[in-house]
Every structure is written in structure tokens, then in C-alpha cells.
Amino acid sequence: MLDALDYSAIFLTFKLAGLTTLILLILSPPLAWWLARSKRFYRPFVEALVALPLVLPPTVLGFYLLLSFSPDSLFGGLWMSLTGGTLAFSFSGLLIASIIYSLPFVVQPLQSAFVNLDKDYLEVASTLGFNSTETFYRVVFPMVLPSFIIAGALGFAHTIGEFGVVLMIGGNIPGETQVISIALFDHVETLQYEQAHVLSFTLLAFSMTLLMFIYGVLQKRQKRLTNA
Amino acid sequence: MLEFDLIKYQSQQLLFHFQGAIKLEGICTVFGDSGAGKTSLIRAFAGLDNSFSGLLNFKQCQWQSKTSFIKTEKRRIGMVFQEPRLFPHLDALGNLQLACKKASKSLYTINELAELLDFSSLLGKKSHQLSGGQKQRIAIARAILTDPQLLIMDEPLSSLDQHSRKLLLPFIKNVSKSIPIIYITHSMPEVFYLSQQMILIEQGRVEAIGEPQTLFLNPKLSLAKHAHSGLLLNVDSLTWDKDYSLLHGLVDNQEVLLTVDTQPSETSLQIKVESKDVIIAAQRLSGSSLQNCLQVSIEQIEPLSAGSVLLTLSTGKQKLLAKITLKSLTELDLQLKQTVFAYIKAVSILGECL
Numbered sequence: 001m002l003d004a005l006d007y008s009a010i011f012l013t014f015k016l017a018g019l020t021t022l023i024l025l026i027l028s029p030p031l032a033w034w035l036a037r038s039k040r041f042y043r044p045f046v047e048a049l050v051a052l053p054l055v056l057p058p059t060v061l062g063f064y065l066l067l068s069f070s071p072d073s074l075f076g077g078l079w080m081s082l083t084g085g086t087l088a089f090s091f092s093g094l095l096i097a098s099i100i101y102s103l104p105f106v107v108q109p110l111q112s113a114f115v116n117l118d119k120d121y122l123e124v125a126s127t128l129g130f131n132s133t134e135t136f137y138r139v140v141f142p143m144v145l146p147s148f149i150i151a152g153a154l155g156f157a158h159t160i161g162e163f164g165v166v167l168m169i170g171g172n173i174p175g176e177t178q179v180i181s182i183a184l185f186d187h188v189e190t191l192q193y194e195q196a197h198v199l200s201f202t203l204l205a206f207s208m209t210l211l212m213f214i215y216g217v218l219q220k221r222q223k224r225l226t227n228a
Numbered sequence: 229m230l231e232f233d234l235i236k237y238q239s240q241q242l243l244f245h246f247q248g249a250i251k252l253e254g255i256c257t258v259f260g261d262s263g264a265g266k267t268s269l270i271r272a273f274a275g276l277d278n279s280f281s282g283l284l285n286f287k288q289c290q291w292q293s294k295t296s297f298i299k300t301e302k303r304r305i306g307m308v309f310q311e312p313r314l315f316p317h318l319d320a321l322g323n324l325q326l327a328c329k330k331a332s333k334s335l336y337t338i339n340e341l342a343e344l345l346d347f348s349s350l351l352g353k354k355s356h357q358l359s360g361g362q363k364q365r366i367a368i369a370r371a372i373l374t375d376p377q378l379l380i381m382d383e384p385l386s387s388l389d390q391h392s393r394k395l396l397l398p399f400i401k402n403v404s405k406s407i408p409i410i411y412i413t414h415s416m417p418e419v420f421y422l423s424q425q426m427i428l429i430e431q432g433r434v435e436a437i438g439e440p441q442t443l444f445l446n447p448k449l450s451l452a453k454h455a456h457s458g459l460l461l462n463v464d465s466l467t468w469d470k471d472y473s474l475l476h477g478l479v480d481n482q483e484v485l486l487t488v489d490t491q492p493s494e495t496s497l498q499i500k501v502e503s504k505d506v507i508i509a510a511q512r513l514s515g516s517s518l519q520n521c522l523q524v525s526i527e528q529i530e531p532l533s534a535g536s537v538l539l540t541l542s543t544g545k546q547k548l549l550a551k552i553t554l555k556s557l558t559e560l561d562l563q564l565k566q567t568v569f570a571y572i573k574a575v576s577i578l579g580e581c582l
Contacts, residue, residue: 120313123276126300127307128374129330143317225317
């Protein structure tokens with residue numbers, strides 16, 4: 001059935017998704033908070049920028065990332081001088097691309113949770129003597145915890161499913177950039193349908209379970225928490 | 229002292245201008261019509277509305293000036309909002325424990341408050357499992373547990389059941405001996421029961437600050453319309469007459485009789501006498517069923533509308549109002565300073581549950 005390369009692809013995929021989710025769960029809350037509360041005139045611009053990966057063909061994103069990863073470009077050059085390596089066709093490059101590509105899937109659930117969070121509770125928190133940091137971890141975070149799990153799960157699932165961007169910037173290096181979706185593509189091209197079946201069904205079952213957990217359990221729980 | 233001079237503009241129009249000073253002892257009520265700006269005033273005190281400019285001094289502390297603004301969390305204010313605003317993700321106990329996080333000490337412990345406000349059995353319940361009155365009692369406990377140097381309450385009892393009101397009113401009065409309270413209310417009985425000091429808000433301004441009875445009797449203030457319906461009298465030295473189910477009490481040393489079903493626990497209470505329920509007689513009446521008669525002097529005669537006048541009557545320290553016809557005034561030839569007899573047809577008792 002599955003060979004060592006497949007297992008290495010599965011491991012790599014989960015490593016990539018796990019790291020991406022972790023980093024996004026650190027970066028996204030402040031951004032989502034700002035998007036939910038800010039009245040600055042340039043907020044729609046930032047919001048559109050974050051949402052771009054939702055509508056843009058992954059290849060477009062991949063193309064621009066590839067350009068910026070080149071050692072001749074500003075970003076790629078800086079990376080080269082700092083680490084001595086190139087980003088294109090490397091795991092680090094894949095990680096950066098995944099973070100950008102999955103950003104809206106993590107930011108948006110958080111943003112909508114923050115928008116729905118009644119300002120009244122923040123006022124109460126300040127009368128209990130909490131400054132904004134304390135308010136965030138003592139009140140806001142526990143109140144929107146289900147949305148944090150939803151955001152993480154969506155970011156994770158979406159990273160696992162990415163194909164176009166990986167193809168553009170990662171190529172197909174086993175153990176470094178060959179993720180499940182690419183391995184699957186390889187199997188189909190070489191007519192190894194049995195392996196393709198196993199990989200496809202694994203992804204299908206995994207995604208379905210995760211989405212059912214999100215829509216069936218987490219969203220209800222969040223609603224109960226903030227509408228009580 | 230709490231001194232304030234706070235201004236708020238909205239689209240270049242002066243919306244609020246609150247100016248005044250209050251003593252920080254006991255309860256200071258904030259009274260006024262809906263939309264007059266009561267809630268805006270206390271939100272400015274609490275620092276929850278930073279669109280106010282001006283000055284705000286709490287004792288020696290400058291909470292707000294041209295160049296400074298102390299944030300709410302640094303003002304150490306306990307706040308009870310109109311709605312309880314319990315955190316929905318925590319149970320009652322969790323809400324109360326959260327309030328203790330930043331408090332170094334507290335007037336009461338959680339258990340004492342649970343006992344006093346009768347919510348011991350509710351500590352494990354979440355907000356959505358509690359009734360409005362239960363939530364508000366917990367919200368009041370939560371505000372007290374923050375060890376505030378000022379407690380602000382925005383109509384905390386306005387939507388509550390009798391049980392909660394009866395529990396909370398004496399409790400709040402008691403707390404005010406240790407923590408100064410600013411208390412918004414629509415209810416005249418609450419003003420008289422709770423406070424010695426009142427801020428009257430009218431159309432975005434402080435119209436007057438002073439003792440409630442004095443303000444209610446001042447015909448120049450917007451309060452006159454409330455007072456026309458009647459005033460409150462304090463009755464003390466209550467004794468209970470079981471045979472007639474009657475309560476004997478004194479209003480400035482003159483006896484009054486009140487019909488009540490059960491013996492009250494308090495030794496004093498308040499009655500409201502509607503101005504239309506007061507009958508004026510030049511001499512004592514004999515052979516009538518009227519039980520309550522106060523000897524009073526006429527302090528003021530004020531025409532109300534065509535055909536009726538409002539008399540302000542003094543029993544010594546306290547005052548009551550009587551609405552009589554112009555015809556009666558002329559026929560009895562009533563004069564200022566004249567001593568007359570005021571017969572009271574009906575009273576409503578407020579002391580027990582307002």
C-alpha cells in the first residue's frame with residue numbers, strides 16, 4: 001500500500017500544518033483584534049490584503065512568492081545573507097508561504113468572534129481593574145476560546161489541503177517539500193491508483209471529521225458563550 | 229469631594245455640560261428624566277466615555293484634566309450597570325472570584341455576600357440559568373468585591389422583583405457607610421430612602437445639587453412636576469396595635485395611624501401622601517371617619533391651573549403638599565403662616581419595600 005515516501009509526505013504535511021497553525025495562532029489575534037475594532041481609513045485595505053488568498057488562484061500567490069524568494073529580490077537577498085540558504089524549494093519557504101496562504105482562515109473566525117464580543121464585557125473588565133492585556137487573557141480569550149479552536153482547525157485543515165502554492169515554490173523534494181497533495185498527484189500521474197485512493201480517502205475523512213467538529217460542536221459552543 | 233466640570237460635544241453641538249461638586253459620604257442619588265444624561269454623567273465619572281473633556285477631581289486625585297486621563301481600571305470604581313453584565317463563560321462564583329483578582333482587601337468575603345444577598349445556592353450556576361434579580365444581586369456583590377473607593381450604580385433595582393429589592397435596599401444603604409455611592413434612580417421613594425444628597429440632571433446639565441426634600445420643594449426646579457403628585461414623610465417611633473391591625477407612629481411628634489396587615493420589623497418607615505388626598509380644615513373636624521390629622525402651617529400658596537392651588541404645609545421639620553380648589557382657598561380665607569388642620573385620606577407605605 002503506502003510506501004516510505006508516502007509516510008514521509010504525511011509526516012511532512014502534518015509538521016507543516018502544525019507549525020503554520022502555531023505561528024498563525026500567535027500572529028492572528030492582534031491582527032484580528034485590530035481589524036475588528038479599528039476605525040482607521042486604511043483598515044479595509046488591510047482587510048482586503050488578508051483576504052486575498054481566499055480569492056486569488058494559488059498559482060498567482062505562488063508566482064509572486066517565488067519572485068520574492070529569489071536571492072536577487074530584497075526579501076530573498078536578506079534571507080540569504082541571514083541564513084545562507086534560499087527560500088525557494090525549501091521547507092522554510094513552504095512554511096512562510098503557508099502562513100500567508102492560510103492567514104485569512106485563522107484571522108476571519110477570530111475577527112468575527114471579536115466583532116460579536118459585546119463591548120459591555122470589556123467595560124466590566126476595566127471596572128474590575130484589568131488593563132487591556134489582563135482583559136484579553138482573563139476575559140476575551142476564555143470567552144472566544146471555541147473560536148480560537150475553530151480558527152486553528154481551519155488553518156490546519158487548509159494548510160494540509162494546499163497544492164498550487166506548494167507546486168510553485170516547493171517543487172517536489174521528498175522529505176523537504178513533498179506534501180500529501182503533491183505525492184497524490186505523483187501517484188495519479190504514474191497510475192498508482194491504489195495509493196492515490198488511500199491518500200485521498202485519508203484526507204477526505206480527516207477534513208470531513210474536522211469540519212463536522214467545527215460546525216457541530218464548536219460554533220454552537222461559541223454561540224452559547226457569547227449570547228448567554 | 230468629587231468635583232467635576234465635564235463637557236461633551238457631538239458634531240460641534242454642545243451635548244452635555246456637567247458641573248458641580250458632591251460630598252463623598254453616604255449615597256448621592258442622580259435623578260432626572262429619561263434621556264437627560266444621567267448615565268452619561270456616571271460613565272464620564274467612571275472614565276468609560278473618553279469623549280468628555282474638562283476636569284474631574286476625586287478627593288486629591290486628578291482623574292481627568294486637559295492633559296491627563298486616568299483610565300477606568302486605575303480609578304478603583306465599583307460599577308453596577310443597569311443590566312447585570314455577568315460574564316457568560318463563568319459561573320456566579322467565577323464572576324465573583326475574578327473581581328477579587330485585583331483587590332487587596334474587601335469589605336465582605338464572597339461567602340458573607342452570598343449569605344447577605346441570599347445567593348449561596350446559586351454560586352455554581354451560569355448567567356443564563358439565573359433570573360434577572362439573581363444576576364443583579366451577584367453583579368452588586370461583584371462590584372463590592374473589587375474593593376472600590378467609589379461605588380457607582382445605574383438604576384440597579386429598576387427591573388427587579390420585590391424579594392431582591394427588599395434585600396438590596398437596606399444592604400446598599402449599609403454599604404454606603406463604608407463606601408461612598410453614586411446611585412442613579414427614577415424612583416422618588418428610592419431617593420428619599422437612600423440619600424441625603426441628590427444631583428438633579430435636566431437636559432444634559434446639572435440643574436441642582438442638594439438635599440432631596442429641599443430640591444423637590446423648590447418650585448424653580450424641573451422637579452416640581454414630580455412633587456405636585458405628593459411628597460414623602462418619615463414616620464418614626466412605630467408601635468403596633470394588634471387589636472385594630474394599626475401602626476402608630478410619629479410625624480414630627482404628631483401621631484399618625486397606618487393600616488397594615490402585619491407588624492413591620494423596622495422602627496421607622498416612609499409614607500407617601502398624594503397632594504390630592506389632603507383635606508384642609510380651619511378647625512378640627514368632629515364626627516368624621518378620617519383618622520389622620522396633622523396640625524400644620526401654610527408655607528406657600530401656588531396657583532396650579534385655573535381653579536386649583538397647591539399649598540405647601542409644614543409640620544415643623546417635614547413638609548407635605550395639598551391640592552385644593554381656588555374656591556376652597558377663598559372661602560376658608562387661607563393665608564400664609566396660618567395654622568390649619570390637614571386631614572389625610574390615604575397614604576401609601578414605602579418603608580418596607582419601595
